[in-house]
Structure formats: structure tokens, C-alpha cells
Amino acid sequence: MEALRASSLSSFHLTKLSTRHCSTQFEKTNLNYPPSRRPNSALSSFHRNKPQFKLFNAISSPFLTESIDPPEKETEIQNPEEQFDWFAHWYPIMPVCDLDKRKPHGKKVIGLDVVVWWDRNESEWKVFDDSCPHRLAPLSEGRIDQWGRLQCVYHGWCFGGTGDCKFIPQAPRDGPPVNTFKKACVAVYPSCVQNGIVWFWPNTDPQYRDILLKKRPPYIPEIDDPSYTKLIINRDIQYGYEVLIENLMDPAHVPYAHYGIMRVPKRPKSVKADREGGRPLEISIQKVDLNGFTAKQQFGASTFIAPCVYYGFFSPGGIPDNGSASSASTTEGPSSLVSQKRALLVFFCIPVSPGNSRLIFTAPRNFSVWIDRVVPRWIFHVGQNLILDSDLYLLHVEERKIRDVGPSNWQKACFVPTKADAIVVSFRRWLNKYAGGQFDWGTKYSGALPPTPPREQLLDRYWSHVVNCQSxxxxxxxxxxxxxxxxxxxxxxxxxxxxxxxxxxxxxxxxxxxxxxxxxxxxxxxxxxxxxxxxxxxxxxxxxx
Ligand code: FES
Ligand SMILES: [Fe+2]
The missing domain is CATH 1.10.287 (Helix Hairpins)
Incomplete structure (x- = not known):
């Protein structure tokens, strides 16, 4: 909580990611994918329905040094190499510390219903399609039986870690072994645990069985560094992925939307400010490409790795950019960072369904580590939930207005004349140029947002967090x-x-x-x-x- 309160995204320092230490969940798994049960048939229809990609030249220069240019004409992007494939990336599902090994967990991620469960026979988290091959009951409502198999509680079919059907109670023991038929198997997604989070690859086609060997989720070394704390929180949120991530990229809203509950960097005495302390921000975007971008700020930099990760360093007290940022830009790992006080803010932003997202947030830091070891995690979550609640309604409403004008018209509908909005504009630019203007829901959803519930449900913490948080x-x-x-x-x-x-x-x-x-x-x-x-x-x- 303190780490979140003590900082805003305007004080990041740059680091690079490396892709190591991923504990594979399926390298030694012989996946068994029944062709008729592959969820990627639905994905194919997503891809068939990809919209035309358009580019708004909201930022004319790749390195922003002046105020943001007004939107210019659209440019169509025709090169398929330059098109972001939403279904060719790893997605985080949940922190391991919030998963109970004794039961299956149902989660929706990018519109897919998956069940996450602990396979004690292989000592791995498994991610299955949350649908029983018998009559499609959700496996997440099932149980782990005494042999460690995932049991569907509707008729008792049992499944092993490779998706194979181990047992059909209704099948005569002396009859044909119907449980060995391919259609009796559950579709299995490639999965792994990295940075204490279960990730999955959203395609069960066998060609992706060893995808982890070729492509890994983004890795943040400090999260696994024992000299850093790594308190983590997950929260389901009733606004969409695009609004979630752009809000986290927006340092200018912190003094206002979170007034009194988040500490903001001290402003120079020469800068006039109101009670809340808003001021001009020096932000420049260094690079926007298919895979994301990096933003340089006064005290460092932050990085967006498409589609889910946004992270950055900050140093308490705000160390100027004259070398500290570049010294953090190393692949040598955490040992080079411990000589000074450092903290990261790491956001994993997960599309769930239109108008719904999930945030996994952690703020590793290498100082005052004892606090997190003494104070229970839920105490920190009180403040973090308050921060999330404080702009939740604003963003829920804002998203509906963006939907009304059309997501690809964001830059036409919004007036963003200052550099304070540069990261948000760059994210929208990335979305429009490479990724179709919004997450590609294909034909699964109509594009309509769910109706706004009563405020008590919108800001509900129990179902959006407490039931999903062990602490x-x-x-x-x-x-x-x-x-x-x-x-x-x-x-x-x-x-x-x-x-x-x-x-x-x-x-x-x-x-x-x-x-x-x-x-x-x-x-x-x-x-x-x-x-x-x-x-x-x-x-x-x-x-x-
Ligand atoms: S629906 Fe799962 S066993 Fe019948
Ligand atoms: Fe919690």
C-alpha cells in the first residue's frame, strides 16, 4: 500500500526485461488435444473477423519533445506483419498465492472460460477449457478427487493433467474403453508459472504445445528477487482492459482522482500548483512499435509490453535521470540494482470481456522489506482497493462514452493538448495502428458493454477481490x-x-x-x-x- 501510495507513475526508472526463470507447466506434459474440443475454433472466427487497422497520427514524432499534435488523417496499415495478434501472446490468469490447491478455479480471460487447477501428480498448475466434454458442465465447479484428478461433479467423469479422461463411472467395466476416445478429453492450454503468476497461451492447437520454448511471458527479475518484497493483489474491475491500462499510464490523474490517498512527488517551489498539486509533466515517447513502447519521464522511464504488462522503476526521493535510469537498463539482473533504494510498479492488465478486466499489481521494493513480512497482506489491500475504487466510477462512465464515439475515434473525441497525456496517447496510437483499436473480441461478443449496475455493485469488493484473495x-x-x-x-x-x-x-x-x-x-x-x-x-x- 505504502509503495503504491508513495509513488506515481511519473517517477519511473527504466529497466529491461529478460525472459528466464519460467517454470514450465507443460514441457514434460504429453498434451492430448481432441480436435473437436479445441477452443481455437472460436479463435479462428475471431481472426476471420479482424477489422481493418487504421492509424491516427496523433503524435507526429516518434520522440515527443513538444506538445502533442492534434489528430491527423487516418492511415491504413495493410502489412500483416505489423498487425498485432491478440491470440499469439501469453496471458496472466492469477497469482499463485491466491489459488487454493484443493479446488479448481474458474476464470474468464480474453473471453475464454478456463479452469485452473493443481495437478498434484505432476506438481503443476494446469489450465483447461472450463467445459466438460460430456455435457459441457463447468469443470471449475468440480473437485479434485482422492487420486488428484479433476472430477466433473455433474456425472463424475475424471480427467488427468494432460486432459485425458481417466474414468467414466457410467461406462460398463467390460465394455469399450470410451474414456480413451479423443472426444472424451478436455482441451488443455499451454501454461506456466512465472513471477508467481499462472500464465496461459490462449490456443490449444498442438502446434503450440511447446510454445514456451519459443516465446515466454515477460519476466520481471525483481519480483523473484528475495531481497525485494513482492506483495501482490488481484482485482476484477468493471471497466475494460483498454481503459484500465491507459489509466495506469496516466500520471496526471493521480493528484486529483487519488487526492489524499496517494503521495505524489514533491513539486519544485518554482512551479505554481493548486491544492492537489497538478503540474506540467515532461514525458516523451521513445518508441512505439508492434510490441509496445517506452516512455521517458522526468525521473526515469516506464515500459508497455503488449498486451498485458506495464511497469517502471521509481526511486524514493526521485533520483534525476542523469545516469540512474540508464544504469537500471541492464540485463545483469537484480544484483546491480540493490545498491540503492529502488521500487517497481508492475501492472498486469488482463482483458476479461467487454467492459470487464482484471488487474494483477505488485510493487517490489528493496527497502523496508520487513514491513511486508510483518504486516498481513490484507492490510495493504485495504489501501490498494481504495485507490482502485476512487477512480472506478469515472472510468466506467468514460468507457461508455468512448464506446459511443467508437474506440478508433478516441483521438478525435478527446482533446489531449499537453505532454502529460503522451503515454495515454501513445497507447491509443498503438491500439489503432497495430491492434484494431481495441481488444479483438471477434464474433464472441456484440461489442455492447454491460449495463451500469447500482453503485454498490460497481464498487463491490467482496466478489471482485475478497473471494479471490487468500489473505x-x-x-x-x-x-x-x-x-x-x-x-x-x-x-x-x-x-x-x-x-x-x-x-x-x-x-x-x-x-x-x-x-x-x-x-x-x-x-x-x-x-x-x-x-x-x-x-x-x-x-x-x-x-x-
Ligand atoms: S457434464 Fe461432466 S460428467 Fe457429465
Ligand atoms: Fe486482499
């Missing part, structure tokens, strides 16, 4: 139990006082019991309010901040 879940249950205990003590104390006959207990004891009853009752009420605000719903009113 918050445990704290939620523990605090609820404490609330009940306080009520029991309160009522029991009153009961004893009321039941005790005159002279049975002293006046001092009576007063003590009454005081305890009142205190416990007040504490339980306060705790009830705290639980609701922390784990369910905390409305956010900017007007009175």
Missing part, C-alpha cells in the same frame, strides 16, 4: 468471527447482570460487566462497519475530499 478471505472470516464473539460477550455480560440476584455479585463486578457489555457492543458495531467498508463497499465522494 482478505481469511481476514474477512476472522473478523466476522470476532464480531460475533464480541456480541456474545456483550449479551452474556448483560444476561449475567440481569440474572444475578441481589447480593450475588458485588456492585463493582456488576459495573465491570455492564461496562464490558457496552464496550463489546460498541466494538462489534464498529467492527461490523469496518468489515463492510473494507470487504464489501466503500463509496467514494470526491467532492468532500
Amino acid at each position: 482478505c478471505n481469511l481476514a474477512y472470516k476472522g473478523l466476522n468471527a470476532l464480531e460475533i464473539l464480541l456480541q456474545v460477550i456483550s449479551f452474556a455480560s448483560i444476561g449475567i447482570v440481569a440474572a444475578a440476584k441481589q447480593g450475588m455479585i458485588s456492585a463493582a463486578s456488576r459495573n465491570t460487566l455492564v461496562t464490558m457489555a457496552v464496550l463489546c457492543f460498541v466494538a462489534s458495531k464498529w467492527l461490523s462497519h469496518f468489515i463492510y467498508k473494507t470487504f464489501h463497499f466503500h463509496d467514494y465522494d470526491h467532492a468532500f475530499r
Whole structure:
């Protein structure tokens, strides 16, 4: 929380990624893909329906040094080599620390329903199509049986880690081995664990079985460095991937949308500012290509690796750019970084469905590490959820307005005259030039956004976070139990006082019991309010901040 509060994205320092340390989930797995069950048949229709790519020349120079140019005419991109294939990349699903090995987990990622489960026979996380080959019941509602197989709880079919059907209870033991038929198998996605996150490759075609050997998810060495902390949070959010990632790329909103809950870098005394402290920002975009871009800022740089990763360094106190950024630009690994205080903000932004996304966020740092080891993770999540809530409604509404004008018209609809918006503009430029203007949902969705729910559901924390967070879940249950205990003590104390006959207990004891009853009752009420605000719903009113 403090790391998130203590920083904004305007103070990043540059680092390079390397692609090592990925623990493979399928290198030694003999995947068994039944052709009729391959989800990539749906993906094929996505690709068939790719829209024409267009380019808005919102930034005329690849290295932005002046204010942002107004949008210019569209340029069609015809070269297929320059087209971003949304389905040829690794996608993060969930942090391992928030997955329970005892049960399967259903997740939606890029419109695909997948089930993530721990295969104890191979000691690996597996990612399957969340659909039983028998009658399509969700496997994520199933269980892990005593032999470590994934069991569909509708009729009891059981599956091994390679997707093979191990057992069909209804098949006669002396009949044909129908469980060995290809159609009895579940489609398996290539998957791996990297940086403490389960990733999957969104195509079950056998040609991608060894995709990890050719292409790996982006790797952030500091997340795995034991000298850094690595508190992680996941949150489902009711606005889409595009709005999520551009918001994280926007340092200018931090002093306003998160006023009072995030620390912002001190401004020079010479710069005039309002109460919130907004000011001109020096941002330049160094490179926009098919794979993303890097943005240089006053104190460093941040990097977008398409489609999901946006990260950057910052140094507490804001070390100027004269060498610190370039010294961080190394592939030597974390050892070269520990000589000074450093922290990263790493965002994994996941498209879920139109109008829905998932954020996995971690802020590794190599100082004050003991705090994260002493303070439970859920305490940090209180502040991080508040930060996410504080601009959630703004972005939910903004997304609907972008939808109304059409995502590829973003640069026409928005007026972005200052360099403070340069990273956001570059992201939109990348989207329009290479990636079709938005995530490619193909024919799976109509393009309509879900209706806006009541505010209490929009900012709901329980279903969007608590049930998916091991730490918050445990704290939620523990605090609820404490609330009940306080009520029991309160009522029991009153009961004893009321039941005790005159002279049975002293006046001092009576007063003590009454005081305890009142205190416990007040504490339980306060705790009830705290639980609701922390784990369910905390409305956010900017007007009175
Ligand atoms: S639907 Fe899964 S066993 Fe019948
Ligand atoms: Fe949590």
C-alpha cells in the first residue's frame, strides 16, 4: 500500500526485461488435444473477423519533445506483419498465492472460460477449457478427487493433467474403453508459472504445445528477487482492459482522482500548483512499435509490453535521470540494482470481456522489506482497493462514452493538448495502428458493454477481490468471527447482570460487566462497519475530499 501510495507513475526508472526463470507447466506434459474440443475454433472466427487497422497520427514524432499534435488523417496499415495478434501472446490468469490447491478455479480471460487447477501428480498448475466434454458442465465447479484428478461433479467423469479422461463411472467395466476416445478429453492450454503468476497461451492447437520454448511471458527479475518484497493483489474491475491500462499510464490523474490517498512527488517551489498539486509533466515517447513502447519521464522511464504488462522503476526521493535510469537498463539482473533504494510498479492488465478486466499489481521494493513480512497482506489491500475504487466510477462512465464515439475515434473525441497525456496517447496510437483499436473480441461478443449496475455493485469488493484473495478471505472470516464473539460477550455480560440476584455479585463486578457489555457492543458495531467498508463497499465522494 505504502509503495503504491508513495509513488506515481511519473517517477519511473527504466529497466529491461529478460525472459528466464519460467517454470514450465507443460514441457514434460504429453498434451492430448481432441480436435473437436479445441477452443481455437472460436479463435479462428475471431481472426476471420479482424477489422481493418487504421492509424491516427496523433503524435507526429516518434520522440515527443513538444506538445502533442492534434489528430491527423487516418492511415491504413495493410502489412500483416505489423498487425498485432491478440491470440499469439501469453496471458496472466492469477497469482499463485491466491489459488487454493484443493479446488479448481474458474476464470474468464480474453473471453475464454478456463479452469485452473493443481495437478498434484505432476506438481503443476494446469489450465483447461472450463467445459466438460460430456455435457459441457463447468469443470471449475468440480473437485479434485482422492487420486488428484479433476472430477466433473455433474456425472463424475475424471480427467488427468494432460486432459485425458481417466474414468467414466457410467461406462460398463467390460465394455469399450470410451474414456480413451479423443472426444472424451478436455482441451488443455499451454501454461506456466512465472513471477508467481499462472500464465496461459490462449490456443490449444498442438502446434503450440511447446510454445514456451519459443516465446515466454515477460519476466520481471525483481519480483523473484528475495531481497525485494513482492506483495501482490488481484482485482476484477468493471471497466475494460483498454481503459484500465491507459489509466495506469496516466500520471496526471493521480493528484486529483487519488487526492489524499496517494503521495505524489514533491513539486519544485518554482512551479505554481493548486491544492492537489497538478503540474506540467515532461514525458516523451521513445518508441512505439508492434510490441509496445517506452516512455521517458522526468525521473526515469516506464515500459508497455503488449498486451498485458506495464511497469517502471521509481526511486524514493526521485533520483534525476542523469545516469540512474540508464544504469537500471541492464540485463545483469537484480544484483546491480540493490545498491540503492529502488521500487517497481508492475501492472498486469488482463482483458476479461467487454467492459470487464482484471488487474494483477505488485510493487517490489528493496527497502523496508520487513514491513511486508510483518504486516498481513490484507492490510495493504485495504489501501490498494481504495485507490482502485476512487477512480472506478469515472472510468466506467468514460468507457461508455468512448464506446459511443467508437474506440478508433478516441483521438478525435478527446482533446489531449499537453505532454502529460503522451503515454495515454501513445497507447491509443498503438491500439489503432497495430491492434484494431481495441481488444479483438471477434464474433464472441456484440461489442455492447454491460449495463451500469447500482453503485454498490460497481464498487463491490467482496466478489471482485475478497473471494479471490487468500489473505482478505481469511481476514474477512476472522473478523466476522470476532464480531460475533464480541456480541456474545456483550449479551452474556448483560444476561449475567440481569440474572444475578441481589447480593450475588458485588456492585463493582456488576459495573465491570455492564461496562464490558457496552464496550463489546460498541466494538462489534464498529467492527461490523469496518468489515463492510473494507470487504464489501466503500463509496467514494470526491467532492468532500
Ligand atoms: S457434464 Fe461432466 S460428467 Fe457429465
Ligand atoms: Fe486482499
